[in-house]
Amino acid sequence: MLPQIQHTNKTTYTYNTMIKTHLSNSNTNPQMALEIYVKMKRNGISCDNYTYPFVLKACKMICGLWEGRQVHGEVMKAGFFDSDVFVRNGLIGMYCKCQQMSCSRILFDCFHGKDLVSWNLMLGGYAECRNMVEAQKLFDEMPERDVVSWSIMIDGYGKKLGLVTHARILFDQMHERDSVSWNTMIDSYAKIGNMVAARELFNLMDHKTLISWTIMINGYSQHQNPKEALTLFNLMLSHDIKPDKFCIIGSISACAQLGALDSGRWLHTYIKKTKIPLDVVVNTTLIDMYMKCGGIEEARAVFDSMLERNVITYNVMISGLGINNSGAEALSYFYQMEQGGMELDDLVYVSVLSACSHAGFVSEGVEIFKRIRNPKVEHYGCLIDLLVRKGEFGKVLNFIGSMPMEPNVDLWGSVLLGCRVWKNVGLGEFAVDRLTEIGGDDRGVYVLMSNIYADSGMWDGVAAMRRIVAVKGVVEGGKSVIEVVGGGVEEFVSGKNGGVRGADIEEVVCSLSKIVDLEYEG
């Protein structure tokens, strides 16, 4: 059947153009597009087969199921469903985005003129709902597949389900791959922290895009290798590739983890210089970086300069002030949030409780804890940490006993740390037993317990702990990182003098040792 083209009058054309304008990349405002559509209907102006796909796109962008259903009704009334593939794909896409897969499926099944886009839309919908069983069924039935179909499957298996091996099999089966398929596969590895495999593919890639670099930088940054993240960022710059806001975030976060204040400042300046838009996310990352590097003033300045702030922005302010021994100020931001009617999430409570902990604000901490509607084990952990630091061991045990869930490794870890401070051998032993039970007894636990024994002159205990550590194997030394003048960071590991700047580091350590009376343990 030939598509039925309705006579398009000038008014309809004008409205269509207005709707389209609000969906263009430069100035997206789907809400406005919908308002124009509503106005169009109210004014009795007829819609044509150009109108509906745009309106449906707007519904999709705002995940507006209710609006989408209204439009669906209009489409059926106007008789466009049977005639226009764009309208039908628009409906399928809208329902997929709203996770209404049964609705999409009905439309899809009764649709005889399906094209590749319709199939891919369905695949994407199932992948989004993590329903790879259905996606696979469709994928097998497809009359033809393009690179998009394959990429959707790789994304579903690799990134959404974490079945990276399976994703890789598909990737290897592809006849032709584009940058999306490569990037999706690389990101699958990066998401599970297999940066070695990610790097291998990245190195093999012929035409790396900015997104490829971003995936790698963020992957390193999120998986305990911030140093490599910065190295890669510099490598990228040396290839004359200009970062955008997505790309620079991973690097700022890497600086935060490394405590690399100068590198962080450099990035901040770079952003301003190159006019990368400073949105909430970039600003929040900057605040976090400054806080973790001890630059409270600069963090505050960023916060004050922001036009839009959200829960995470406040969260990094609160936890950052806590870290920097400004407990009172952290509390003031927390109260500001409460009074502002902001939605408080679990993380905010963790941050504010830990700020109380740093500052020794017991009663405030207890009060805030009471306000948590469904406290999680982390919140209990924070409160335990607070009590333990004050040496309130009686309350600690009562409190643990009252918990509706099992204490976790971190919680017992806090208890053990408190026992070190207060030289509490009995409770320390108890905590070690609990940690052993739940499999949280890494070597650090025994080293800590050994220290507790040592503080009380219990040398048999010390020897027992050492035996366990010996059996458990070699401890990986603590790593430290310093920023090197002139850019870059250098890593060094206790007990090893290696590394590029080993000799320099040795010299610094020697000079420091003369000033500070270093205490060697273990």
Next chain:
DNA sequence: ATAGGGTTAG
């Protein structure tokens, strides 16, 4: 129709 972003105690 498919790909990249920020926060959590010790």
